Each structure stands twice: as structure tokens, then as C-alpha cells.
Amino acid sequence: MGKKVLITGGTGLIGKRLTQLLLDKGYEVALLSRKKADIPSVQVFEWDIQKNYIEEGALDNLHFLVHLAGTNVAEGRWTEERKKSILESRTESIRLIARKLAEKQIKPAAFVSASGISYYGQDTGDLRNTESTPAGNDFLAHVSIEWEKAADEIAALNVRTVKLRTGIVISKHGGAIPKMALPARFGVGAPLGSGKQWISWIHLDDMCRMYIEALENESWQGAYNAVASPPVTNEGLTNAICKVLHRPQWFPNVPAFALKMVFGEMSAVVLGGNYVINERMERETGFQYRYGELEAALKAELG
Secondary structure, three states: OOOEEEEEOOOOHHHHHHHHHHHHOOOEEEEEEOOOOOOOOEEEEEEEOOOOEEOOOOOOOEEEEEEOOOOOOOOOOOOHHHHHHHHHHHHHHHHHHHHHHHHHOOOOOEEEEEEEHHHHOOOOOOOEEOOOOOOOOOHHHHHHHHHHHHHHHHHOOOOEEEEEEEOEEEOOOOOHHHHHHHHHHOOOOOOEOOOOOEEOEEEHHHHHHHHHHHHHOOOOOEEEEEOOOOOEEHHHHHHHHHHHOOOOOOOOOEOHHHHHHHHHHHHHHHHOOOEEOOHHHHHHOOOOOOOOOHHHHHHHHHO
């Protein structure tokens, strides 16, 4: 049996694909889940953050740890209760694992945590954001800041820790792309708001390959912008989707006020944008993107 990788949030978009790629490479994969599930070739252990509980055996023989758990920010209005869930599902979950690792004196070889490019703010306009750009001060920036602080509690156990600040993930199985492609398929695709907001993106397979590289390569440490290059505007992404689907794009932009009426504060997810540069990835690692061009990434998923 290969080295054991324990994943939180393993049933989400990234988690499912990452699990498959890890199994293909001969790793043993275990997931932490709020309820038991039968997943072929995978061990599933229960945990309960509120009860400070992780099922016995989950941390045994642990070699690598991956943290993907978190309430989806783009589903449902941002009530105060939902905001609390968005934050605590990311932070309290990994703090629970940190406590258990300390109690049992277990030390993984490496820990990789998700984070978000919203670390820089929900909308940073044309500012070029690198890993050294200061954090923003809005809600999603606060979530990413606290997310990374919680990850540092694993690092404090002398575990090599990597944080991947993730952009928009291109996949046909979930996330933003299927939602944008649906109206485009019917010939009614349209940019959102001004259409000029920047979207920093990455293909799902490249995202998962980054996680594996971060686990295996001991030179990786700290925060990296997990995006391809260059970013694209919302209008540019809409046009590219329509092109790949062989559909016209002639509808006017969906106005910002309409999106705010429907989605409330959550509309910031689509009306804001970030021009994020993968500076550390390019300068410090030998990571090779399989989908470095937007059209190739979209064709792989929608073509």
C-alpha cells in the first residue's frame, strides 16, 4: 500500500479529481466526512467539528494532509449565518486536526491547504497581484486570511505547509464554467456587469497536479497563486466559451444592479475580479501547465 493522504472536503470538485489522480499514482487515500460514504478504493472517516471528534484511525499512518473543506461561497445569499459557516468550515475544521495531531504527536511529511485569490480582495481592478501583494479588507479577503492563519497552526507543529490561492477552476463538473456555459449553449451568453473585471483561472487537472507536486516536492513552502497565465476579462471568458461552443455572443451585458438585486452581497463573487500573477510558481518551481491557454482548457471541458 502506498503513502496515506488524508483529505478534508474530498467529495467536492477538486477533491474528487485529486483523489482519482492520487489513486492512479499508487497512494492510499482517506477522506474526512460528516457522514459515512461508500467510495471505491477510499477509506472514509467521520468527523464532527462541533463535537471535537475525528473517528479513530483517520490519522493513523498519516503521511500527507490536504485541506479542501469549506462551505461554497457562491451558493445561497450571504446571511450572517452563512457567512459564519463559510468562515468556520474552513478554519475550525483544520484547527480540529491540528489539535488532534498535537495530542497524538503525529507529524505528516507535508500539509497542503486550499486558499483563495480573494485573499487580495473581492475586486482589485487592474492591480497586478503577486504573492507579496498585501491582503484585502473585505469579507472574502478576511475569510482567506483566517483560512491561512488556521493552516499555520499545522505549520507550527513543524510540518512543511503549502497554501494554494486558487482562482476560478475550469471544469465541466462544477464551479462557474457550467453555469456560464448553459446560457451560451442556448445562444444567450452575456458578460456580467461591466465585463471588464479580471478572472484568474486554472484548469481542474492542473490544479490537482499542483496539489500533488506540493505534497511531493520538499522545496514548496508557503503561499502560491494557483492560477494559469494570463488572466482574462469576464467578457473575454464569455466570448471564449461561446467560441468553443460555436454559439454567437451578441446579448448585452447583464447589468450590475440586476445581479445585486438577485444575489445581494454575494454578487461580489461575479462582479469583482482579480488580476493575479503566478509569480512564485513561475520563478521558483518547475511546474508545467498542461492547460496554459484558455481556449485549450475550455475545449478540454466543453468541446
